[in-house]
Amino acid sequence: MEPFRTVRSVATPLDKINVDTDQIVPKQFLKLVQRSGFGRYLFYDWRYERGEGGSDGASVVPRPDFVLNDPRYKGSAILVTGENFGCGSSREHAVWALADYGFRAVIAPSFADIFYNNCFKNGVLPVTLERGEVRGMLKFGGDIEVDLEAGEVRMYSPGDPAAPPRVARFEIEPHRRTVLLEGLDEIAQTLKYEKEISEFEKRSGPTNGAIPPLSPDKPLGA
Amino acid sequence: MAQNASTLFEKIWDSHEVLRKGADGPSLLYVDRHMVHEVTSPQAFEGLRANGRKVRRTDLTVATMDHNVPTTPGERRLPMADQTSDLQVRTLEENCREFGVRLFGMDSPDQGIVHVIGPQLGITLPGATIVCGDSHTSTHGAFGALAFGIGTSDVEHVLASQTVWMQKPKPLEIMIRGSMSVQRAVTAKDVILYVIRKIGTDGGAGHVAEYRGQAVSDMSTEQRMTICNMSIEAGARAGLVAPDEKTFEYLRGRTYTPENYEEMVSAWKKTLRTDSKASFAKRYEIDAGRIAPQVSWGTNPGMTCDVTEEVPDPAEYGGGDRSREDSARKALQYMGLEPGTPMTEIPLDRVFIGSCTNARLEDLVEASRAVRGQKIARGVRAMVVPGSQAVKRSAEEMGLDAVFKDAGFEWRESGCSMCLGMNPDILMPGERCASTSNRNFEGRQGTGGRTHLASPVMAAAAAVNGHFVDVREMDMQDGAV
Numbered sequence: 072m073e074p075f076r077t078v079r080s081v082a083t084p085l086d087k088i089n090v091d092t093d094q095i096v097p098k099q100f101l102k103l104v105q106r107s108g109f110g111r112y113l114f115y116d117w118r119y120e121r122g123e124g125g126s127d128g129a130s131v132v133p134r135p136d137f138v139l140n141d142p143r144y145k146g147s148a149i150l151v152t153g154e155n156f157g158c159g160s161s162r163e164h165a166v167w168a169l170a171d172y173g174f175r176a177v178i179a180p181s182f183a184d185i186f187y188n189n190c191f192k193n194g195v196l197p198v199t200l201e202r203g204e205v206r207g208m209l210k211f212g213g214d215i216e217v218d219l220e221a222g223e224v225r226m227y228s229p230g231d232p233a234a235p236p237r238v239a240r241f242e243i244e245p246h247r248r249t250v251l252l253e254g255l256d257e258i259a260q261t262l263k264y265e266k267e268i269s270e271f272e273k274r275s276g277p278t279n280g281a282i283p284p285l286s287p288d289k290p291l292g293a
Numbered sequence: 294m295a296q297n298a299s300t301l302f303e304k305i306w307d308s309h310e311v312l313r314k315g316a317d318g319p320s321l322l323y324v325d326r327h328m329v330h331e332v333t334s335p336q337a338f339e340g341l342r343a344n345g346r347k348v349r350r351t352d353l354t355v356a357t358m359d360h361n362v363p364t365t366p367g368e369r370r371l372p373m374a375d376q377t378s379d380l381q382v383r384t385l386e387e388n389c390r391e392f393g394v395r396l397f398g399m400d401s402p403d404q405g406i407v408h409v410i411g412p413q414l415g416i417t418l419p420g421a422t423i424v425c426g427d428s429h430t431s432t433h434g435a436f437g438a439l440a441f442g443i444g445t446s447d448v449e450h451v452l453a454s455q456t457v458w459m460q461k462p463k464p465l466e467i468m469i470r471g472s473m474s475v476q477r478a479v480t481a482k483d484v485i486l487y488v489i490r491k492i493g494t495d496g497g498a499g500h501v502a503e504y505r506g507q508a509v510s511d512m513s514t515e516q517r518m519t520i521c522n523m524s525i526e527a528g529a530r531a532g533l534v535a536p537d538e539k540t541f542e543y544l545r546g547r548t549y550t551p552e553n554y555e556e557m558v559s560a561w562k563k564t565l566r567t568d569s570k571a572s573f574a575k576r577y578e579i580d581a582g583r584i585a586p587q588v589s590w591g592t593n594p595g596m597t598c599d600v601t602e603e604v605p606d607p608a609e610y611g612g613g614d615r616s617r618e619d620s621a622r623k624a625l626q627y628m629g630l631e632p633g634t635p636m637t638e639i640p641l642d643r644v645f646i647g648s649c650t651n652a653r654l655e656d657l658v659e660a661s662r663a664v665r666g667q668k669i670a671r672g673v674r675a676m677v678v679p680g681s682q683a684v685k686r687s688a689e690e691m692g693l694d695a696v697f698k699d700a701g702f703e704w705r706e707s708g709c710s711m712c713l714g715m716n717p718d719i720l721m722p723g724e725r726c727a728s729t730s731n732r733n734f735e736g737r738q739g740t741g742g743r744t745h746l747a748s749p750v751m752a753a754a755a756a757v758n759g760h761f762v763d764v765r766e767m768d769m770q771d772g773a774v
Contacts, residue, residue, distance in 0.1 A: 087623075088616045089494055089593050093734040098713050102361065102377035104335035104384050106445075116736050153616055155495040158528065158593075159732060160713075161428040162333065163444035184462075184498060184530050185428060185442055192446035244460060246314050257446070258346070261454045264312060264321060268456060271311045271323050282325035282421045283551045284352035285395070 073194040074254030078175045079216040080148040084209040085138055090152060091159035092186060096168040109164055110171030114139055139172075148175045149215050151208045156197075157186025166193045176217040178224065180205050191247050194254065198224060198241045219243065219252055298570035300464040301535050302501040305439040305565075309422045311456055319458045325421040326438075327451050328407050329356035329394065331385040332715065333426030337449035338388040348392045349455045355416055356389050357397040358382050359406045360715045364678050364705035369399050378716065392452075403548070405681020405707045408432040408522065408649040412514075413683055415547025419536040419561045424451055429649045429731065431524040434533030435517035436540050437565050439501070441531040462530045463574035465500035467492075469508040471582040478765040479584055480659065481516035482651055482729070482748035484508065485523040486587035486597045492577050494595040497529025500575060503567060504534050508581035514543040515655040522650045523731050526594040535566045588636050588761050589733045589746040591624035596733070597746065598636065600763050606632040627735055628743050629723070637761050639745070643726040644669070644756035645738070646702075647678030648712035651729035651749050656680075657688050660729075660749035661696045662769040663757060669701040670759030676703040678710040678718070702756070714739045727755040 100112040118139050119131035133140040150169065156179040157165060166189045169177065175195060180202040182190075190197045196219055200208075208215065213229035216236070222243065225236035243251070250257055299307070311321040327350075334356070341347070348354060361378035363369055373379040382399065389396040397403045403410060408429055411417040417433045423440035424430060426448040433440035447457050467488060473479040489496075502524050509517065517534045524532025534540075541558045544550055551557060585599040598605065607625060611618025625632065630639065646652065646660050657677065669675050677697050679685035685707055688694060694704045711718040712730035720726055720742025729752050733744040747755065750769070755761045 086616075086619075088620055091593070091732075091734045093713075093732070093737050097736055097740070098715050099740075101332050101715065102375075102381050104381060105339070106336045116740055121740070155498070155528065158494055159428065159525075159734060161426060161442040161444055163336075163426075163446060166444070181495060181498065183495070183528060185444060188459075189444035189446065192444060244317075244319065246318050246458075256344075257458070258340075258344070258450050258453050261321065261450065261456060261458070264456075267311050267321075268323070268454060272455075282418055283553070284350070285355065285416065285549050286552070 072192070072254045072256070075175065075194055075196050075219050075251045077216060077218045077220070078148050079214055080146065081144055081213070082149040082151045082178070082208060082211065082215040083138055083144040083147040085150060085152040086209050088153035089155045089158055092157055092162050092165040093159055095157065095165035096162065101162060101164055106167055107171060109168035110173070113168040113172045146173065148173055149178065149217060150174050150176070151178045151205060153205070154180045154202070156182050158183035161185045163189045163192070166190050166195055170195050178205060178208060178217070191251055192257065194251065196243075196251060200224065200239050200241055204239050219248065298568040298572070300567040300571045300573060301437065301503055301565060302439060302464050302531075302533060303571070305420055305422065306461060309439070319460045321456050322422060322459055324424050324451050324455050324457060325353060325418070326411070326416055326423040327354045327455070328411055328416070328423065328425035328430070329354060329448065330360060330407050330425070330427060331358045331381045332360045333445050334388065334448055335381065335384045336445050337426070337452055338392065340449040341392070341452055346453045348394060348452045351393045351395070353455060354452070355395050355397070356385060357404055357407050357410060358385055358399055359404070360709045360713070362399050362708040363716055364708045364710045364718060366706055369706055375717065402682055405683065406649045406652065406709055409653060409680035409684065412436060412518070412543065413547065413681060415544050415550035418544065418551070419540060420565050424457060428525045429522050431529070431532045432518050432522040432649055434521040434524065434531050435514060436544065437533060437536035437561070439531055439533065442525065462499055462501045465497055465502045465529065466573040466576040467502050467504050468576065468578045469504060469506040469581050470578065471580050472508055472511055473581050473584065477659065477662075478750065479586060480748040480750065481512055481519040483584050483587045484579075484581060485520040486589065486594065486746060487584045488577070488579055489523065489527045489594045490587070490597040491579065492527055494526060494593050495528040496577070497524060497527040500529050502527070502529040502532040503573075504532060505567075506581075509534055510537070513655060514539050515653045518653065519650055523594065526731060536561060586748065586751050586764055588751065589744070590628065590630060590636065591621060592627055592733055592735050594731065594733060594746060596621065596624055600636050600751065600761050602636060604630045604632050604634045604636065637763070639725070640760055641673060641727050641745075641755055642724045643720060644673060644675035644752050645678070645711045645726055645728040645730065646676070646749055646752055647680070647710050648730035649680065649709070650731040652678060652680030652684065654684050654687050656729065656749040657684070657693050658691070660753035661693050663750050663754040663764065663767060664700045664702070665696050667700050667757045669756045673756055673759055675701065675756040676705055676711070676718070678705040679707045681707045700757070711738050713737060727752045727761065
């Protein structure tokens with residue numbers, strides 16, 4: 072996984088609350104069996120109008136009023152949005168689409184739990200900031216810098232880039248922060264606890280975390 | 294608070310902690326049951342392959358295909374017409390073969406929606422930790438299990454290690470007092486839609502909800518599955534109900550029910566409940582007696598009202614919150630609705646009775662009550678998609694297929710179907726559907742499609758009338774079932 076240290080870019084404002092993962096990547100694109108290439112489907116139904124040719128993407132026209140089609144935000148690596156971002160379906164494809172498109176950080180007043188967790192597995196940093204702060208950023212228009220190590224978001228004045236930035240602080244649980252800063256393979260890290268996992272498996276009793284395995288001699292589909 | 298008093302959720306969590314990183318760090322939780330489906334698993338198996346890893350516990354892992362499968366009788370075979378769906382289904386078959394995972398394939402008599410077949414086969418058990426790459430895994434909480442959805446990276450993590458890292462959520466109590474006013478007209482679906490409407494789509498964020506109270510005790514096991522299923526729609530990490538005699542009876546004698554089941558039941562009876570002195574981080578209280586049949590009007594499940602109400606005015610709905618008002622306005626625009634329109638006067642094009650929320654046998658029985666001896670309204674296309682092939686067979690033994698077909702419904706094979714339209718069952722742009730599923734998000738049932746969430750009996754009555762009706766006023770009769 073790509074480590075996350077610092078990202079600086081213009082921030083894309085998506086002023087909506089409760090953005091669900093069905094909007095982030097619609098279901099017709101969940102049929103791929105690889106992790107890459109989802110960026111072109113990001114916010115698909117909001118981003119494109121359908122021309123002749125149907126929903127398979129054969130003929131689509133960008134909607135000029137959608138923020139991802141606004142040339143001011145081309146190349147942006149930071150998305151700023153409203154409460155409860157990423158609610159609904161657990162599809163990690165939503166994070167793959169954001170990352171593949173180029174977003175490395177998402178700033179919102181709150182995130183849905185599964186989406187929040189999925190971000191950390193893919194080198195995307197979800198930053199939770201106080202609502203008023205986020206509302207300000209939605210209208211900001213200048214460069215924003217997200218620094219995971221320092222736990223700071225810095226807003227650089229568009230009129231005076233040399234002026235000291237406005238700083239907002241955020242917190243990330245330390246274990247997650249380390250995984251992201253180092254770009255660690257989480258499974259490899261976990262497998263170092265082989266002894267602890269094996270010992271857990273030796274426990275017995277239905278209320279001691281040991282539920283019996285599925286009986287292997289039961290025929291399949293019987 | 295007494296020293297050792299714990300909630301049911303905390304007891305299950307604590308007994309499955311392999312280790313914890315510091316006092317406030319994440320826990321490594323052991324997983325008792327891992328359910329896998331074709332949409333969220335291909336990249337996970339690919340990750341195992343790339344790193345030379347195996348599935349650690351094939352004896353705790355099961356797979357089925359439900360999202361992509363056609364539900365049209367006669368079309369459930371490979372190659373499937375949709376090539377991308379075909380590839381995903383074949384990929385699951387190949388992965389299960391290569392890694393030794395038990396698969397209930399498209400032609401298995403046990404195939405069905407993963408959250409329907411888990412309990413039906415006795416794979417779901419009280420006190421267990423259950424995960425699946427699917428947010429509606431919370432359904433299994435109805436059995437007193439701790440069950441939650443995970444992303445594909447975590448699917449790979451569980452396949453490789455049988456564990457998952459998780460920050461401990463907080464316990465949330467949702468107390469549903471009283472009993473549902475009009476027997477069988479107000480259902481578990483109405484209760485959970487009402488809960489989501491009241492606490493909001495993020496009211497449960499960071500929490501595991503325990504549903505308690507008289508109304509929950511009165512509910513059947515399958516009704517409890519409906520409320521736990523939609524916990525995620527209230528933002529909760531999981532939802533659960535303490536197991537009781539109904540729970541234990543439901544699982545008795547199923548295909549995979551453990552041999553020492555009665556011994557386990559005795560132990561569960563002593564421990565699987567919230568201690569009287571335990572405390573919850575947050576509590577909500579709902580009076581079941583006040584709940585009317587619910588119908589959603591907007592584009593998230595919290596945008597719901599009583600069937601007797603009118604489409605709300607966005608400003609009123611927003612209550613001074615501009616973001617909330619904006620989202621209601623956009624929702625009405627998407628839904629093609631005007632404020633002030635009675636919910637019972639919105640004409641419908643389609644009716645879908647199905648999904649992991651409401652496609653079990655009891656749901657189909659309830660829906661049939663509004664249909665028996667009736668015909669669906671002109672211009673309405675309606676379908677029933679049983680939650681599993683076993684549900685379909687049981688319903689057919691009861692003659693329910695004939696009841697629905699005689700009324701003009703399509704009677705399908707099982708799968709997720711039009712809940713999310715990954716198979717050919719989708720809405721056309723602008724089509725309006727009464728649906729027993731769980732999400733009314735934009736485009737969920739098909740790009741441009743408009744979804745109104747409701748209970749099975751409400752959806753069935755809507756099919757007959759061509760619009761929603763208050764089922765409390767209907768004279769429904771139970772047939773000879």
